[in-house]
Amino acid sequence: MANTRVLSAAVIHAVLWGACDALWCNCTTIQCRKTSLQCETDGACMTSTSFIDSQEQHVRACINQDDLVPPGQPFFCLGAAGLLNIYCCYTDYCNSIDLQVPFATSRAGLEAGVEPWGPVELMAVIAGPVFLLCVLLMVGVFIFQYHQRAYSHRQRLEVEDTSCDHLYMAKDKTLQDLIYDMSTSGSGSGLPLFVQRTVARTIVLQEIIGKGRFGEVWRGRWRGGDVAVKIFSSREERSWFREAEIYQTIMLRHENILGFIAADNKDNGTWTQLWLVSDYHEHGSLFDYLNRYSVTIEGMIKLALSAASGLAHLHMEILGTQGKPGIAHRDLKSKNILVKKNCTCAIADLGLAVRHDSSSDTIDIAPNQRVGTKRYMAPEVLDESINMMHFDSFKCADIYALGLVYWEIARRCNSGGVHEDYQLPFYDLVPSDPSIEEMRKVVCDQKLRPNVPNWWQSYEALRVMGKIMRECLYSNGAARLTALRIKKTLSQLSVQEDIKV
């Protein structure tokens, strides 16, 4: 219904005023805040209210005529159920109004907001998106074929589709530029939602690179760069929302945490497609990497140190307005850590993470007891003795998982020509896809841990890794090392071994 309003307003505007009148709008973007809090445009005024990270954000801005595509239902004027309410209008300062805060979940929003539809509206609602989809499909096929041809002619030039470039505000900006601008001048939590939306909707999916619990992961192209797109099935809306929310925690960005780009939900009337767009790393997960390659001592230290840095940043609470809450991952494992081009780690898959609110000493969601991957569960999680009122317990459980990951890495360390094949932790003690009971017997009752071979003692780096590992795997969670401690120890080791990181 909001869309029909936008449509008719646009038509009336076009009929009455033509396209030549300048329009003044209220403006709260960073540029405007430096000057006059208003902007002039030939397009529309926009106001949006979002509810991300349990914070209301209001944005007012100008949208240029060129950006009002497709006509009648511009991308920039589409809301996102549960995340973002948007209103576009066409008279001076008409975006001065305050929009309602969106509902927490789109389901609730939809059910509360729906009025009975007449047959004509129903037809329009059904036929419209189907038609749009067909057009998009055709355009997609056309672009794909065009690219294939372009590809075979010139090896690798301009793979992206430039015909859509008028969609973005700054034509020459790459994703890195956009994100850099936003995270340095804004709240540090990433791109504004309408930019995320525009980015997400102009990605061209290329190939499927993984399947997970929640859906599929694709490699996509955006402006000549690769991005990873995690597509959630619509049943998993909650997971999608939660992961997007965690990634947009203020000041989460860190070189060893997977870089988040955009979240988008495309509702085409019949089903919702939920996207999470992030940096793409061609090495894939640490699990894939270790399966494929053995590592040098230097490589091992770089992987271990960067993983510890990422986890330390995640765990750390930073106080102040530009601060971040402490976050515990709760599903750390080699499959959820990515390996970047420079052979350092980026921690990914934050969908099960919990955040600590230190002012009230509470955790931001009611944590259910045993989530995560059974093989990597800490003993206190397996036997349910973990104190869930206490945020630090979750950090200690993360450290246990990190200890297992370190064992996986160290086994693949190639020193003096000796290295072992890749194995998952406890490969020799439990079957594949072990039950909680099987894990509990091994980890809690028999108190077994992955084996540290004797020959590790003959190399300083491996000796240190073995020691860290053992101190990560204590049965008593509170006795384990902290991520920061591990990071310091490994930094010292890297200096000793003369490694540049």
Ligand SMILES: *[C@@H]1O[C@H](CO)[C@@H](O)[C@H](O)[C@H]1NC(C)=O
């Ligand atoms: C919008 O701009 C007008 C004119 O400058 C101003 O009077 C009004 O208070 C502004 N509204 C908001 C919400 O900032």
